[in-house]
Amino acid sequence: MTLTASEIALLRCPDAGDGAPCGGSLVDAGDALVCGRCLTRWPVRDGLARVYREERVRGNDRLLRVFYDNLAALHDPAVRWLIPVLQTEGSERAMREAYLRRMELGALRPRADRGLRVLEVGAGTGANLAFVRAQLPPGLDVAYWSVDLSESMTRRLDARVARDPSIVPGDGRVRRLLCDGHALPFADGTFDRVFSTGGVGGYRDPARALAELARVAVRGTPIVVVDEQLDPARSHSLYHRAMFRAVTFYDRAPMSPRALLPAGAEVVADEQASRFFYSLTFRMPA
Numbered sequence: 001m002t003l004t005a006s007e008i009a010l011l012r013c014p015d016a017g018d019g020a021p022c023g024g025s026l027v028d029a030g031d032a033l034v035c036g037r038c039l040t041r042w043p044v045r046d047g048l049a050r051v052y053r054e055e056r057v058r059g060n061d062r063l064l065r066v067f068y069d070n071l072a073a074l075h076d077p078a079v080r081w082l083i084p085v086l087q088t089e090g091s092e093r094a095m096r097e098a099y100l101r102r103m104e105l106g107a108l109r110p111r112a113d114r115g116l117r118v119l120e121v122g123a124g125t126g127a128n129l130a131f132v133r134a135q136l137p138p139g140l141d142v143a144y145w146s147v148d149l150s151e152s153m154t155r156r157l158d159a160r161v162a163r164d165p166s167i168v169p170g171d172g173r174v175r176r177l178l179c180d181g182h183a184l185p186f187a188d189g190t191f192d193r194v195f196s197t198g199g200v201g202g203y204r205d206p207a208r209a210l211a212e213l214a215r216v217a218v219r220g221t222p223i224v225v226v227d228e229q230l231d232p233a234r235s236h237s238l239y240h241r242a243m244f245r246a247v248t249f250y251d252r253a254p255m256s257p258r259a260l261l262p263a264g265a266e267v268v269a270d271e272q273a274s275r276f277f278y279s280l281t282f283r284m285p286a
């Protein structure tokens with residue numbers, strides 16, 4: 001198990017078996033994390049805890065997990081080279097730097113009561129790591145948590161970090177878990193920054209996933225969600241429309257999920273990060 005005891009203490013049982021959050025604390029039992037309340041065993045294999053129920057992974061979630069598990073090697077080249085060609089503009093770097101600025105990472109300061117924590121949901125191969133680190137105040141100690149439903153994508157994140165631990169904010173260690181963005185295994189208000197890029201539009205229930213991002217974030221903190229939307233403020237050629245359709249095959253009308261935000265959410269910015277991608281920043285009232 002690669003999480004420490006104090007990190008495991010942050011976890012909460014996401015599902016007692018009936019689909020509702022259990023909320024019990026988890027205990028390290030070597031080959032599993034065990035819920036002290038409902039006694040569910042969440043398996044740990046090869047150092048990676050799987051804190052989700054397989055039977056809940058259905059619809060788009062199942063389809064996209066097959067996709068990411070089998071084509072993980074193509075993800076990074078596609079984002080770096082193919083997407084700029086398809087949308088005939090931008091670069092991976094420019095887009096990541098722009099949406100991450102909405103996280104106001106530079107405003108983070110050490111807390112008196114506990115260490116700082118950043119959570120990326122659907123973190124994939126860890127392509128945001130170096131960009132997050134670059135925007136944090138130098139030397140700030142931050143624990144980076146990364147969750148995803150795809151083991152292949154997470155193993156690629158491990159390989160990226162093994163190649164260059166200096167890309168990781170804080171102590172060079174990513175706390176990672178396999179879990180479902182619809183049922184995050186954390187208590188309310190656990191994280192000082194929360195974000196998700198490139199995944200939410202493909203979830204089977206984006207409203208629930210947005211509510212989960214909001215729930216685990218400290219109140220008042222910016223929460224950033226990025227995914228596909230053909231810029232509604234611009235005109236697009238047949239080529240752009242066809243390419244957008246091709247990359248969003250799993251969704252009939254991909255768009256910013258502003259209307260699906262949890263009740264009370266304050267929209268900070270609903271903007272385009274590039275021709276094919278929106279960037280939605282919101283906060284829950286403090």
Ligand SMILES: C[S@@+](CC[C@H](N)C(=O)[O-])C[C@H]1O[C@@H](n2cnc3c(N)ncnc32)[C@H](O)[C@@H]1O
Nearest residue numbers: 122123124127148149150153180181197198199
């Ligand atoms: C397009 S990739 C983006 C990866 C990374 N955020 C980036 O910007 O490069 C989307 C990621 O979301 C993950 N994902 C999809 N559905 C998920 C779910 N229900 N819960 C958690 N992660 C999910 C996929 O496995 C994949 O790694």
